[in-house]
Amino acid sequence: MKKLLLGLFVASLTLSVNAQIKTPQPSPLSKIEQKVGLTDVTVEYSRPGVKGRKVFGDLVPFGKLWRTGANKNTIVTFSQDVTIDGKSLKKGSYAIFTKPGTTSWEVMFYSDTNNWGTPRKWDDKKVALTTTAKVQKMPMTVESFTITIDDLTNNSAVLGILWENTYAGIKFNVPTDKAVESSIASVMAGPGANEFYAAASYYMDEGKDINKAMMWIDKAVDMTSSEPRFWYLRKQSLIHAKAGDKKGAIKAAKASLMHAEKANNADYVKMNKESLKEWGA
Numbered sequence: 502m503k504k505l506l507l508g509l510f511v512a513s514l515t516l517s518v519n520a521q522i523k524t525p526q527p528s529p530l531s532k533i534e535q536k537v538g539l540t541d542v543t544v545e546y547s548r549p550g551v552k553g554r555k556v557f558g559d560l561v562p563f564g565k566l567w568r569t570g571a572n573k574n575t576i577v578t579f580s581q582d583v584t585i586d587g588k589s590l591k592k593g594s595y596a597i598f599t600k601p602g603t604t605s606w607e608v609m610f611y612s613d614t615n616n617w618g619t620p621r622k623w624d625d626k627k628v629a630l631t632t633t634a635k636v637q638k639m640p641m642t643v644e645s646f647t648i649t650i651d652d653l654t655n656n657s658a659v660l661g662i663l664w665e666n667t668y669a670g671i672k673f674n675v676p677t678d679k680a681v682e683s684s685i686a687s688v689m690a691g692p693g694a695n696e697f698y699a700a701a702s703y704y705m706d707e708g709k710d711i712n713k714a715m716m717w718i719d720k721a722v723d724m725t726s727s728e729p730r731f732w733y734l735r736k737q738s739l740i741h742a743k744a745g746d747k748k749g750a751i752k753a754a755k756a757s758l759m760h761a762e763k764a765n766n767a768d769y770v771k772m773n774k775e776s777l778k779e780w781g782a
Contacts, residue, residue, distance in 0.1 A: 750780060
C-alpha cells in the first residue's frame with residue numbers, strides 16, 4: 502500500500518510539474534505579408550495595447566530609442582533591394598527601431614534582428630539605413646499597436662505605424678520596372694541555353710521526338726560555347742547517340758570528358774569514358 506501511495510504521489514507531482522497553463526499574450530504576435538509590384542514584403546511584430554495609458558511622450562518617451570512594438574524585434578523583410586528616401590536598402594531582414602518625436606520620427610533599419618527589445622549595445626555599423634517619417638495625428642484612437650503596408654502601386658508602398666492617435670508612414674520604392682524590363686528583354690530575345698537544355702532533356706527522357714531534342718541541345722551547346730558546360734555536352738552525346746548519330750555522340754562525349762577533367766568532376770569523367778568505350782571510340 503505504501504508503495505502504491507508513493508507511486509501515485511510521484512505521478513501527481515510529475516503531472517503538476519509538466520502541466521502548462523496557456524493564457525493569451527498581452528502583446529500578441531502578428532505577421533503581415535504583401536506583394537508590392539514583384540517584391541515580397543513581410544512584417545513580424547508584437548501588438549501591445551494602449552490599455553488606458555498615455556503612450557507617446559510617456560510610455561514611449563520622445564527622443565528615446567524605441568523597439569517599435571513589444572517583445573522581440575519588429576522585423577521587416579524585403580525579397581528585393583528597395584529604395585527609401587533616395588537611399589538603397591539591400592534585400593533581407595531588418596529590425597525597425599525608432600526615435601519618436603512630436604512632429605517626426607527617426608526610423609532605423611538595423612541588420613541584427615535577434616534582440617529582445619533594444620540592443621544591449623547599439624552598433625552604428627549595423628544600421629543599414631536611416632530615414633525620417635512625418636507624424637500625423639489621427640481623429641480616433643487605435644488601441645492595438647498596428648503596422649500596415651498601404652498606398653500600394655506597382656513601384657511603391659507605405660509602411661505605416663499606428664498607435665494611440667499617432668500615425669507615422671515610411672514610403673519605400675521597389676524595383677518593379679527594372680525587373681519587368683529585364684523579363685521583357687529576356688522573353689523577347691527568345692529561350693536561353695537553360696530552356697533549350699531543359700526541353701531537350703525532357704524530350705529525351707520521355708521518349709518524344711529525338712530530332713527536336715537534338716536540335717534543342719545543339720542550340721544550348723552553341724549558346725554556351727564560350728564557356729562550355731560538360732553536363733550540356735554529356736547530354737548532347739546521349740541525345741545524338743539515341744538519334745543514331747554515333748559520330749556526333751563521340752565528338753560531344755570527348756568534349757565533355759575534356760571539360761569534366763578540367764573541372765575535376767570524377768563522375769562525368771567516368772560516365773564519358775564508359776560511353777566512348779561503348780561507342781567504340
